[in-house]
């Protein structure tokens with residue numbers, strides 16, 4: 089009997105199980121665009137284990153999923169998240185040690201910063217670049233609001249990062265300068281990420297006016313954004329592409345990173361890896377260190393080295409915390 093039932097059920101199953109792309113997630117609902125072009129808002133279960141390091145949510149934008157639709161298609165459930173090609177993640181805010189996955193299966197990430205309001209901050213940009221490197225997703229940089237600074241200020245910041253090998257576009261959406269060069273950065277499935285108030289939603293509205301995303305003035309007194317976008321959403325862009333508008337991020341910390349891997353997040357250090365006198369060199373104060381030699385001869389900038397030291401100190405602190413809370417049993421050594 090069971091066999092007949094499951095057999096009879098299977099022809100129906102074909103009709104009610106569909107594959108699709110996650111466009112948006114909110115609490116435990118997500119919007120899925122099926123391969124047949126229909127949109128459904130369906131549930132997913134948060135299978136969060138405690139005590140173990142896990143992600144804050146099991147389903148993110150960009151995920152490919154299989155959905156089971158209930159009869160009449162009134163509701164549905166994500167049955168399976170297909171393996172991810174890549175994932176962009178940061179350390180979840182708070183002292184959780186958890187991984188906050190921002191998006192999956194991206195072809196590129198566009199890191200948006202403003203030159204003023206909020207002010208450009210190289211160390212913050214370096215953290216965004218670091219998580220993109222860790223994810224192995226090609227990153228480009230947009231420096232917006234060039235109308236608020238001198239031309240030399242914009243080009244100086246841009247040149248520093250171009251020299252490392254990143255594509256950098258300086259633009260002003262307000263003055264309509266550089267808009268098309270920014271459009272050129274969005275190919276395949278991309279995500280715009282950055283702090284609040286830098287103009288991510290304004291950029292997308294300018295490139296695709298029908299989107300009508302909500303934007304808001306930054307706080308005049310503090311120069312900080314107001315966290316206007318609250319949910320990440322993957323939006324159809326052009327005929328074939330998708331682009332995500334995401335909420336401004338207050339903090340970017342690395343997670344699931346070993347202290348020996350920090351250098352690999354700095355593109356200009358990649359050719360130097362393995363060339364120090366000691367194989368376990370952390371490039372802090374060891375003798376015969378080629379990274380510190382690069383700082384001394386100016387080929388690795390002081391600002392980028394300062395960013396390296398900050399990320400290293402986070403990694404060491406996280407390791408110490410894991411060791412104290414019993415998450416790792418490996419002996420602690422600096």
Ligand SMILES: Nc1nc2c(ncn2[C@@H]2O[C@H](COP(=O)(O)OP(=O)(O)OP(=O)(O)O)[C@@H](O)[C@H]2O)c(=O)[nH]1
Pocket residue numbers: 232233234235236259260261262263283284285286287288289290291302303304305306313314315316317318334335336337
């Ligand atoms: N001066 C100037 N202001 C701009 C420019 N681009 C955007 N803005 C303004 O910056 C403010 C913030 O823009 P949003 O698009 O809301 O910023 P966001 O990055 O989406 O911010 P969150 O959604 O909070 O993460 C708005 O008042 C925009 O009009 C620009 O090129 N120059």
Ligand SMILES: [Mg+2]
Pocket residue numbers: 288289290302303316317333334335336
């Ligand atoms: Mg926004």
Ligand SMILES: [Zn+2]
Pocket residue numbers: 364369370371372374376377378379380
């Ligand atoms: Zn070294």
